Amino acid sequence: MMARMLINGAAADRVHALDRGLSYGDGLFESIRFVDAVAPLWSRHMQRLGESCERLRIPAPDPVELWREALAVTRGLPQAVVRVTVTRGVGERGYALPMAPQPTRVVAAFAPPQVADSAYVHGVRMRVCDLRLAEQPLLAGMKHLNRLEQVLARAEWDDSAIAEGVLRDSHGRVISATMANLFAVVDGVLLTPALDRCGVAGVARAEVLAACPQAQVGELMLDALLGASEIFLSSGVRGILPVHSLGERSYAPGALTRQLQRHWHNLGFSMEQDG
Structure with missing residues (x-):
């Protein structure tokens, strides 16, 4: 199964070369198991994502928007793993935080791992x-x-x-x-x-x-x-x-x-x- 991917809500498979997630690992991710368009631990994932964004001072994505995008990338799939990645977005070179960060949001669906x-x-x-x-x-x-x-x-x-x-x-x-x-x-x-x-x-x-x-x-x-x-x-x-x-x-x-x-x-x- 090829990954289905949305970047900031649009179908794409590339992020900017100056994204701080790529440059510094400046971001977070969640790997969420879906079964027939249901994610039993969704609320726990969203709680951890929100709390972690707050700790890193990254504006948190809207969970409702993430849910819509997760359903879009898993449509028709009986089993999937959705990876939600949130970075601080594109920034100039250097460790200083951007004054007005524009986070990058990636929502992608993958085939679940094969476990015997x-x-x-x-x-x-x-x-x-x-x-x-x-x-x-x-x-x-x-x-x-x-x-x-x-x-x-x-x-x-x-x-x-x-x-x-x-x-x-x-x-x-x-x-x-x-x-x-x-x-x-x-x-x-x-x-x-x-x-x-x-x-x-x-x-x-x-x-x-x-x-x-x-x-x-x-x-x-x-x-x-x-x-x-x-x-x-x-x-x-x-x-x-x-x-x-x-x-x-x-x-x-x-x-x-x-x-x-x-x-x-x-x-x-x-x-x-x-x-």
Whole structure:
């Protein structure tokens, strides 16, 4: 499937060479799963986008306008991922903010990723990445355009049997996977790493935390993660994925993972996310 794309509401496939999103990564994006013209986590995406635009001092797009454009690019598609990208727009050379920014808005639809049914049933294999995430509280939680850390982390392996990698910060604290948030059941308690220093606060993570008020958010070290009885990943695009193995350790999908997969299905997503 070729991408369907609108730039500032018009059909196009190119942005200005001086757009600050290209020059400096000065912008944000959301990847939103659509099923039959419905996006079950739309409100969570719009909340994160709006809050992040405010933090970066980028004028936020109108969610109603974004919805119309998302429906336009997904028309006729039973399954799609819509990427909404917002940059500060075209600007002169230099880091200083434009006096009157004119943001660039890109709304594009793509085919959903291919994920085997067996991954949802049996789980995925993971490894521990060598790359350490830099800490920057001013950017923590946002899905800003600079994903170079994730690109370099993913470049650490080319084994197609390994689906994901664990990312840690400079102090060795577990933060996330390269493309998903991470949850673990340790000593009977559901834990997910705090993201106040680095990492992306995913919308699926927010949904899991809302569905599991007993979950704890805090520090998670690698030894504790390796000793977990249950590990799963959360992604707004891929859903709830059990972890089958992490390095030499093996795990079985647990009752909580299955419960949250059912919750995901009840939101309006299919159990299989491969489109």
